Amino acid sequence: MTNNKSQQANPQNPEKLSELKYTGVKNTTGGIPALTASIADVLKEGIPLRGTTALFAMNQKGGFDCPSCAWPDPDDDRSPLGEYCENGVKALAEEATTKKVTPAFFAENAVYDLAKLTDFEIGKKGRLTEPMYLPAGATHYQPISWDDAFKKIAGHLNALPSPNEAIFYTSGRTSNETAFLYQLFAKEFGTNNMPDCSNMCHETSGTALLPTIGIGKGTVTLDDFYDTDVIVIIGHNPGTNAPRMMSALEKGKKNGAKIIAINPLPEAGLMGFKNPQEFNGILGKGIQLADLYLPVKINGDMALLKAIELLLIESEKQFPGEVFDAEFIEKSTTGIEAFLGQFKNYDLDTLANQAGVSVDDLREAAAMLSFKKSIIFCWGMGLTQQPNGVDMIREILNILLLKGSIGKPGAGLCPVRGHSNVQGNRTVLINEKPTNAQLDRLKAVFGFEPPRKHGYDVVNSIKAMHAGKAKVFFAMGGNFLSATPDTVYTAEALRKLDLTVHVSTKLNRSHLIHGREALILPTLSRSDKDIVNGEVQFISTENSMGVVQSSKGVLQPVSEHLINETSIVCRMAMATLGSRSVIDWNRYMYSYDAVRDVIEKSIPGFENYNQRVREKAGFYLPNAARQGKFITEKYKDRAPFTLTNVPQNILANDEYYMATTRTHDQFNTTIYGLEDRYRGIKGERRVVLMNKKDIDAAGFKAGDKVDLFNYDDGMERIARLFVIVAYPVPERNTVTYFPETNVLLSINNVVGESNMPAAKFIKIKIKAHVS
């Protein structure tokens, strides 16, 4: 069976609607609905026993790390009711399912036909069970032995004229141990082409912070939330994307903290919370979370932050010495004069207008901060995926520097990471831009010369594939096609390759949009028992706050053919490098302890790794900024105030800004269901949230079917068949769900400096649907 070009698989979700029910925005999260939703998910996958066994082990000491988000577990007291949340349970149900995608399934279903399904339908097919191979021109995947699969990969890699024609992607689920070996293999093979999901996620945060505070990570710990004055949550939706953060916010509030929420959407998780792990929370009224909600316009955050600074400067003039921390500024910062000097060019009314927030609300926000010294700023994709995200995060730092509110308890920066081990992957050198110091250490430990030339990030990988400069794409997890921007362009890029390889737990669209040949390599998930030499092993991960901890799966793998990710890397390395290699891959394949020993030698901060990772709650990696030491290349032991600009956002009459977000019922491209419960949107993902005034002005009605267009780079991009929902978003702002609208995001629409896709800032036009 061969494939002709006109029969190309659909890189997008099919244009079909289900049944939208809109019941209005909620104002609390958690409580009974969250509990019942999570139990329902375990039952739906037909896994009550597997599910509950696993649930009791999730996030417990000695158990496994939840495969969902990167929010930390409490250092001591963990809830006996379970340290998990509704969305952690859904993530687990998705992995623990006993449904299987077997060779028989692939024999029955052509790639072309599978691509007619929605991502939701594809994901529900179950766990992958055996390695599969798609020969050139074939219509169906067929089984292949592990040995033959590695031979194919080795053959392709070794045939490349340059190692830089291979690209090795990582999604942030991979353990520290696998990730370290994976980057080691890529480097010994000869390339730094290691794009990862960070390049779409918190690269912006790292880019903003590394040169300014000396570390590209946050500075707070969980305990800081319990004793602080003010927590600002900007561009993040904790109720859905880090639900266990809600317990920390609740505890902080009980201890007297105030919360300011800055978001174009009045997200339920910012407004109120009923703790499903406490009886009062399950049954009671719950607590109000945000003391102040600022409905900022999309990308209005810079104006908002500058307005707050302007007002803080005013109050410092009125109450000298009481608002700013003069001693801290003098001792630990640089550039205050230029920073203060710029404000002669700003006025409050203009900034308020640009932010879309009233002057009164801005004054209230500034008043909440003026006389407080312990402030935590949390942020997520609402900032990092904006074109000026790097600048905005540095502006947040400016505020904390003014207040001396960093490097001490109860205060600091909290980028809320995404994937459960995305931060750990970076720590163990999954990075397309390794530093010379990092490479020197690897060279000293292993004795080979690692490549120095920086590699491709995600956006540059896609461009390189499209330009024919790369020929082999290997993905350690993830769903590259669907997660990345400009879907049609990216699909073209992937189709130009000689070989695409995906190490995966579940079927996804990236398996269906492939190179001339393709491989799917199935692997264990976090909750599966990883048995090596007859014993269940543990791996380790790092959470959002720099704690490294062990994780040990408890479930029987769904198929005897699954091998762990570490074996996949080691066997690929042995097949590809053979006697060229100076690394003992065979040893690492059989001993995670041996891998941890070399991580310890190669990366500072992992002293006594094997011993400390076995301690109850793991260990903290060093973080000098947390102690108020800002060790940067350029400014030595001071953190700089950064001068930034407010963007001038101008729209034509028929244009809107669009932010793409997650629903409450998905993990990135894995769609758990169709219920965005907290937003009251059920049964449909193809929606566009619009302000009522905009709907009227454009002559539409709520419920109308529309097509969405983007015209960046002088070309037309179309996402067809969406339904209008009248929603409390700022005027001329719209919100849709990813990945359905990634097709509208130009590959060139990126964040300055971090080169991340600007997925929260897409200019669109909306027209009546034509079928």
Ligand SMILES: Nc1nc2c(c(=O)[nH]1)N[C@H]1C(S)=C(S)[C@@H](COP(=O)(O)OP(=O)(O)OC[C@H]3O[C@@H](n4cnc5c(=O)[nH]c(N)nc54)[C@H](O)[C@@H]3O)O[C@H]1N2
């Ligand atoms: N259940 C679940 N958990 C997850 C994930 C998941 O998909 N499902 N994904 C994981 C990953 S990888 C990540 S990175 C995180 C993502 O977690 P979040 O950062 O919360 O991600 P998003 O849902 O994309 O959007 C965040 C918020 O940004 C707001 N926003 C949009 N534009 C702007 C703006 O211009 N300014 C401001 N201030 N806000 C804006 C949106 O309204 C939304 O509330 O969650 C992680 N956890």
Ligand SMILES: Nc1nc2c(c(=O)[nH]1)N[C@H]1C(S)=C(S)[C@@H](COP(=O)(O)OP(=O)(O)OC[C@H]3O[C@@H](n4cnc5c(=O)[nH]c(N)nc54)[C@H](O)[C@@H]3O)O[C@H]1N2
């Ligand atoms: N428009 C728009 N685009 C976005 C975003 C956005 O907000 N808007 N967010 C971006 C962000 S923050 C991120 S992090 C990326 C996410 O990008 P990715 O990390 O590439 O995507 P995921 O959807 O998390 O990957 C899901 C797949 O991972 C595989 N998988 C799950 N668990 C495991 C495992 O344990 N091992 C292995 N090997 N595979 C596993 C499964 O096969 C599953 O289908 O998307 C980005 N794309």
Ligand SMILES: [Mo]
């Ligand atoms: Mo992410």
